[in-house]
Amino acid sequence: MADDLKTPLLDELEKGPWPSFVKDIKSLAGKKEMAKDLLRQLEKSYEDKRGYWKHGGLVGVMGYGGGVIGRYSALPEEFPGVSHFHTLRINQTSGWFYTADALREILNIWEEHGSGLLNVHGSTGDLVLLGTRTEELEPTFRALTEKGWDLGGSGSDLRTPSCCVGPGRCEYACYDTLSLAYNLTHAYQDELHRPMFNYKYKIKMSGCPNDCTAAIARSDMGIIGIWKDDIQVKPDAVAEYVDSGLDVQGLVVENCPTGCIELDGNEIKIDNSNCVKCMHCINVMPKALSPGKERGAAITLGAKAPIVEGALFGSVIIPFMKLEEPFEEVHDLIERIWEFWDEHGTNRERIGEFIERVSLATFLEGIGEKPLPQMIKAPRDNPYVFYEEYYAEEGEGEK
Amino acid sequence: MATEVERKTDIGPPHYEKFLHPLVKENYGKWEYHETLAPGVLMHHGPAGDLYTVRVSSPRLVSINFLNNILDLADKYADGYLRFTSRNNVEFLLANKDNIEPLKKEISELGLLVGGTNNAISNIVHTQGWVHCHSAATDASGLVKSVMDELAEYFTSQKLPAKLRIAVACCLNMCGAVHASDIAILGVHRTPPKIDNATLPNLCEIPTTVASCPNNAIRPTSIEGKTTVKVDEDKCMYCGNCYTVCPAMPLADPLNDGVSIWVGGKICNARSEPMFTKLAIPYLPNNPPRWPEVTGAVKNIVEIYAANAKPYERVGEWINRIGWPKFFDLTGIEFTKYHLDDFRHAGTTYRRSLHNRY
Amino acid sequence: MAIPVEQLADEMYEIIKESAGVKKLKGGDLTKAMVAKYGDEVSRADAKAAIRMLIDSGRCVYGYFGGSSIELPHSEAAENK
Numbered sequence: 085m086a087d088d089l090k091t092p093l094l095d096e097l098e099k100g101p102w103p104s105f106v107k108d109i110k111s112l113a114g115k116k117e118m119a120k121d122l123l124r125q126l127e128k129s130y131e132d133k134r135g136y137w138k139h140g141g142l143v144g145v146m147g148y149g150g151g152v153i154g155r156y157s158a159l160p161e162e163f164p165g166v167s168h169f170h171t172l173r174i175n176q177t178s179g180w181f182y183t184a185d186a187l188r189e190i191l192n193i194w195e196e197h198g199s200g201l202l203n204v205h206g207s208t209g210d211l212v213l214l215g216t217r218t219e220e221l222e223p224t225f226r227a228l229t230e231k232g233w234d235l236g237g238s239g240s241d242l243r244t245p246s247c248c249v250g251p252g253r254c255e256y257a258c259y260d261t262l263s264l265a266y267n268l269t270h271a272y273q274d275e276l277h278r279p280m281f282n283y284k285y286k287i288k289m290s291g292c293p294n295d296c297t298a299a300i301a302r303s304d305m306g307i308i309g310i311w312k313d314d315i316q317v318k319p320d321a322v323a324e325y326v327d328s329g330l331d332v333q334g335l336v337v338e339n340c341p342t343g344c345i346e347l348d349g350n351e352i353k354i355d356n357s358n359c360v361k362c363m364h365c366i367n368v369m370p371k372a373l374s375p376g377k378e379r380g381a382a383i384t385l386g387a388k389a390p391i392v393e394g395a396l397f398g399s400v401i402i403p404f405m406k407l408e409e410p411f412e413e414v415h416d417l418i419e420r421i422w423e424f425w426d427e428h429g430t431n432r433e434r435i436g437e438f439i440e441r442v443s444l445a446t447f448l449e450g451i452g453e454k455p456l457p458q459m460i461k462a463p464r465d466n467p468y469v470f471y472e473e474y475y476a477e478e479g480e481g482e483k
Numbered sequence: 484m485a486t487e488v489e490r491k492t493d494i495g496p497p498h499y500e501k502f503l504h505p506l507v508k509e510n511y512g513k514w515e516y517h518e519t520l521a522p523g524v525l526m527h528h529g530p531a532g533d534l535y536t537v538r539v540s541s542p543r544l545v546s547i548n549f550l551n552n553i554l555d556l557a558d559k560y561a562d563g564y565l566r567f568t569s570r571n572n573v574e575f576l577l578a579n580k581d582n583i584e585p586l587k588k589e590i591s592e593l594g595l596l597v598g599g600t601n602n603a604i605s606n607i608v609h610t611q612g613w614v615h616c617h618s619a620a621t622d623a624s625g626l627v628k629s630v631m632d633e634l635a636e637y638f639t640s641q642k643l644p645a646k647l648r649i650a651v652a653c654c655l656n657m658c659g660a661v662h663a664s665d666i667a668i669l670g671v672h673r674t675p676p677k678i679d680n681a682t683l684p685n686l687c688e689i690p691t692t693v694a695s696c697p698n699n700a701i702r703p704t705s706i707e708g709k710t711t712v713k714v715d716e717d718k719c720m721y722c723g724n725c726y727t728v729c730p731a732m733p734l735a736d737p738l739n740d741g742v743s744i745w746v747g748g749k750i751c752n753a754r755s756e757p758m759f760t761k762l763a764i765p766y767l768p769n770n771p772p773r774w775p776e777v778t779g780a781v782k783n784i785v786e787i788y789a790a791n792a793k794p795y796e797r798v799g800e801w802i803n804r805i806g807w808p809k810f811f812d813l814t815g816i817e818f819t820k821y822h823l824d825d826f827r828h829a830g831t832t833y834r835r836s837l838h839n840r841y
Numbered sequence: 842m843a844i845p846v847e848q849l850a851d852e853m854y855e856i857i858k859e860s861a862g863v864k865k866l867k868g869g870d871l872t873k874a875m876v877a878k879y880g881d882e883v884s885r886a887d888a889k890a891a892i893r894m895l896i897d898s899g900r901c902v903y904g905y906f907g908g909s910s911i912e913l914p915h916s917e918a919a920e921n922k
C-alpha cells in the first residue's frame with residue numbers, strides 16, 4: 085500500500101461482517117491515484133464532519149445534455165487525484181441482467197479511462213461509473229458505445245426506464261416488464277439524452293402490486309402489473325398448505341384487507357369482486373394462488389421526493405391497460421402527457437406538482453382521459469364546486 | 484462537429500435477451516412458483532426446470548476488483564450469468580443445485596454474506612454522501628456499513644415478523660428514496676449557507692445565484708460597495724441549490740449537520756396501502772467513523788419491532804395497530820415539538836377524534 | 842411557410858446571447874419564444890432540430906443547473922483546471 089495513505093478513521097470501517105467499501109477502494113489505491121486521493125479526502129471529511137465537493141454543471145459528452153454528473157474537489161491542491169471526479173451514468177439493462185463477459189468489457193474500459201470505482205447500481209438504476217477527468221469523458225463514451233453501451237439521463241430529461249425482474253424470474257409478473265423497459269428506452273433516446281422537459285421524468289415498471297421497483301414512490305410514471313379477473317386457485321395445493329400446518333385462517337384470511345377470503349376445512353373461497361389485488365394471499369401461498377388471467381397494468385403518475393413542494397406518491401391515472409407489444413397504447417399515453425406538461429408546466433415542476441397545481445380534472449381533460457372513480461380514494465368533501473355548465477336565462481344555452 | 488471516424492450516439496442499452504441464462508429464456512413468462520431453500524437461496528420452478536438464485540450482499544460502491552471476483556464466481560458456478568437487484572444485491576443464477584454450497588463457501592471466503600430474502604433486512608438503498616456529493620449532510624457509505632455491521636444477523640436470517648427495508652439519503656434532496664422505507668436515515672443540514680462575501684462577487688453571477696433558490700430566499704445586497712447576496716433564514720430549507728451554482732455559499736456545517744430517523748413507510752400493496760415514513764428522531768449527531776448514536780437508535784427500533792409485531796406486520800402496520808403514543812413509549816424515543824407537522828396540510832396529521840389509547 | 846431550421850437556430854442563439862448572465866433558458870423557453878413569434882410556422886420538431894443544431898455545432902452547451910438550460914460555452918465557478 086502507498087505509504088502516504090494514512091486513514092485511521094476509515095480503517096475502522098474495514099472491520100465487521102458487512103462488506104467494506106473502504107477495503108475495496110484501498111485495493112485500488114496502489115494502482116490509481118484517484119482511488120488513493122478519494123480515500124484521503126474522505127478521511128478528511130470524516131475528521132472534519134463535512135463534505136469537500138463542488139458541483140460541475142457544464143461537463144458532458146458532445147451533443148448530450150445528460151448522463152454526466154460534474155464533480156470537482158473543493159481542495160484540489162491537497163487532493164490532486166480527485167481534482168476532477170465526474171460520474172457517468174450508463175443505461176441500465178432490463179432487469180439488471182448481465183453476462184460476466186459483457187460486464188468485464190465495461191470494467192476494462194473503466195480501468196483504462198477512470199477511477200476503477202462504480203456504483204452497482206445508482207439509485208436511478210443506471211450503472212454508475214464513479215470518477216474521471218473531463219478530458220476522459222469523450223474517450224470513455226466512445227469506448228462504451230463501441231461495445232454497445234450508451235449513457236443514461238440527468239437534469240431535465242427522461243431517466244433510463246427501470247423495471248423489475250418480471251417474467252425473467254417471477255411467477256407474479258402480469259406483463260413483460262423487461263420488454264416494455266427495453267422498448268421505451270429505445271423509443272425515447274432523444275428525450276433521454278437531450279433535456280427538453282420542465283424537470284426530470286422517471287418511468288419505473290413493476291410486474292405486480294408488490295412493486296419491487298418502488299414505482300409508486302419513486303417514479304413520475306409507474307407502470308404496475310395487475311389483473312382484472314379471478315385469482316387462480318389450485319385446490320390441491322391449498323389443501324397441502326393447510327395439511328402442512330400453515331395457519332391459513334390466521335395468516336391469510338385474517339390479513340386480507342377486504343375480508344374477502346373464506347376458509348372452509350381445507351378449501352378457500354375468494355370473493356373476487358371485493359379483492360383489491362393486494363397480493364398478500366398470493367405471497368403467502370405462491371404454490372396455490374396466482375394472479376388472474378386477464379392481465380395488464382395500472383398506470384400511476386406523479387411520485388416525487390420533497391423538493392420543492394413536498395413529497396408525493398403516485399396516483400392512479402389509468403386503472404387498467406392491456407400491455408402487448410409493440411406497446412403503442414403506452415407510447416400514445418406518454419406522448420399526450422408530455423405534450424400537455426410541456427405546454428403548461430413551469431420550470432422545475434415535476435408532473436406530480438403540475439397535476440396538483442392545475443387540478444386532476446384539468447389534467448385529465450388536457451390529456452384526453454375521462455375521470456373514473458378508481459382514480460380517487462373519495463370524492464371531494466369541500467362544497468366549493470366551480471360549475472362549468474349552467475343554464476343561462478334567455479336560451480343562451482349552456483356555457 | 485464530428486468529422487473523424489463515425490461517432491455513435493443514441494444506441495441505448497443492449498438487448499436484455501443476450502444476458503438471460505438459457506434456463507431463464509426457456510422459462511420466460513412461464514414460471515410456476517418459487518421456494519426459499521435457505522436465507523438468500525431461492526428456487527424458481529418452471530416447465531423447463533428449476534433455477535437456483537443465490538443473493539449476496541454488496542456495498543454498492545465497489546471497485547473493478549470486487550466485480551472481477553464476482554464475475555469469476557459467475558463463470559465458475561453460474562454459466563457466466565448474474566443479475567443485480569433493485570436494492571443493489573448480487574444474484575447468481577444457477578442451473579445446477581449442486582453448485583449452491585461450493586458457491587456459498589467461496590462467497591464467504593470473499594467476506595460477503597448470503598441473505599436478504601423474505602423476512603430479512605435487505606441491503607440498504609443509499610446515495611453518495613461525502614464520497615461524491617456536494618450537498619451531503621452526512622456520509623452514506625460509512626453509515627450503511629456501520630448500520631449493517633450491527634444488523635448483519637438480520638440479513639442472513641429471516642426471523643423478523645416481515646420484510647424490513649432501510650434507506651439512507653444524505654440530504655433533504657433525498658436522491659435515495661427514503662420516504663417510503665420501514666426505517667429511513669436522512670442527513671440534515673440545520674443552518675443556511677454561509678456566505679463568503681470576500682470571494683462571492685468575483686466568483687458568482689448574482690442573478691443566477693438569486694434564481695437558484697427554489698424558495699426565493701436569496702436577495703442581492705451590497706456590502707462595502709460590492710454586490711453580493713444575503714439569505715432570508717426563515718425561508719431557507721437547506722437544499723444546497725445555491726451552492727450548486729455558487730461555490731462561495733457552502734452549506735456544510737460540521738457543528739450542526741447530522742442525521743434524522745424516520746419510520747413506518749411501505750411501498751408494496753400487500754395488506755395495507757403504501758405509506759410515507761414519519762419522523763421518529765429529529766436529530767442525531769454525525770459521529771464518524773461509526774455513528775454509534777445512529778446505529779444504536781436503528782437497532783433499538785428493529786428489536787422493539789421484532790419483539791412486538793405480529794407475523795407479516797410491517798413496521799408501519801405495527802405502529803398503526805398499537806398507535807404512535809405506544810410506539811414512543813416502547814422505544815423510549817422522546818416526543819418533541821419537531822414531531823408536529825407545520826407544512827402544508829399539517830392539520831391532516833393532528834388527532835381529530837378521541838381514538839386514543841391510555 | 843415553415844421557417845428554416847437554420848434561421849430558428851440563429852434566432853435562438855441571439856436570444857441566448859442576450860439573456861446570458863441574466864436568465865437561464867431551457868429548450869422549452871426557446872421553443873415557446875419561436876412559437877410566439879411565428880405561430881404555426883414553427884413546429885416543435887423544427888424547434889428541437891434547431892436546438893440540436895446549436896448544441897452539436899458547439900455554439901451552445903447544456904448547463905445542468907436549474908434543470909438543463911441552454912447556454913453559451915463558458916467556464917464555471919466550480920471548475921478545477
Ligand code: HEM
Nearest residue numbers: 153171206207208388389391609610611615616656657658
Ligand atoms: C434540488 C434538488 C436536488 C439536487 C440539487 C440534487 C442533486 C443531485 C446530485 C448532485 C446528484 C449526484 C450525486 C453524485 O453522484 O455526486 C444527485 C443524484 C441523484 N439524485 Fe438528486 N438532487 C436533487 C433532487 C433529487 C430528487 C428529488 C430525486 C428523486 C427523488 C433525486 C434523485 C437522484 C438520484 C436517484 C441520484 C443518483 C444517486 C445515487 O445513485 O447515489 N434527486 N442528485
Ligand code: HEM
Nearest residue numbers: 462463464465466467468469470471828830831833835836
Ligand atoms: C356552502 C356552505 C355551507 C353552508 C350553507 C352550511 C350550512 C350549514 C347549516 C345550515 C348548518 C346547520 C346548522 C344547524 O344546526 O341549524 C350547518 C352545520 C354545520 N356545518 Fe355547515 N355549511 C356550509 C359549509 C360548511 C363547511 C365547509 C363546513 C366544514 C368544513 C361546515 C361545517 C358544519 C358543521 C360542523 C356543522 C354542524 C353540524 C352538526 O351539527 O352536525 N359547513 N352548516
Ligand code: HEM
Nearest residue numbers: 248249254294296367567568569570571572599605751753
Ligand atoms: C412472495 C412474494 C414475492 C416475490 C416472489 C418477490 C419477488 C421479488 C424479486 C424477484 C425481486 C428481485 C426484483 C428485482 O431486483 O428486479 C424482489 C425484490 C424486492 N421485493 Fe419482492 N417479491 C415478493 C414480495 C414482495 C413484497 C411483499 C414486497 C414488499 C412488501 C417486496 C419488496 C421487494 C423489495 C424491496 C425488493 C428489493 C429486494 C432486494 O434487492 O434485496 N417483495 N422481489
Ligand code: HEM
Nearest residue numbers: 207301302303387388389395396652657658659660661662
Ligand atoms: C424521509 C425522507 C425521504 C427520503 C430519504 C427519500 C428518498 C428518496 C429517494 C432515495 C428516492 C429515489 C430516487 C430514485 O432513485 O428515483 C426518492 C424518490 C421519491 N421520493 Fe422520497 N424520500 C423521502 C421522503 C419523501 C417524502 C416525504 C415524499 C413524499 C411525500 C417522497 C416522495 C418521493 C417521490 C415521489 C420520489 C420519486 C421519485 C423521484 O422524485 O424521482 N419522498 N425519495
Ligand code: SF4
Nearest residue numbers: 248254257291292296
Ligand atoms: S414486482 Fe411483482 S412481478 Fe416484479 S419482481 Fe416483484 S413480485 Fe415479481
Ligand code: SF4
Nearest residue numbers: 340359360362363365
Ligand atoms: S389479493 Fe389481497 S385483497 Fe385479494 S384476496 Fe388476496 S389478500 Fe385479499
Ligand code: SF4
Nearest residue numbers: 616619653654657658
Ligand atoms: S441526497 Fe443530497 S447529498 Fe445525497 S446524493 Fe442526493 S443531493 Fe447529494
Ligand code: SF4
Nearest residue numbers: 696719720722723725
Ligand atoms: S440552501 Fe436552498 S433554500 Fe437555502 S438559500 Fe440556498 S437555495 Fe435557497
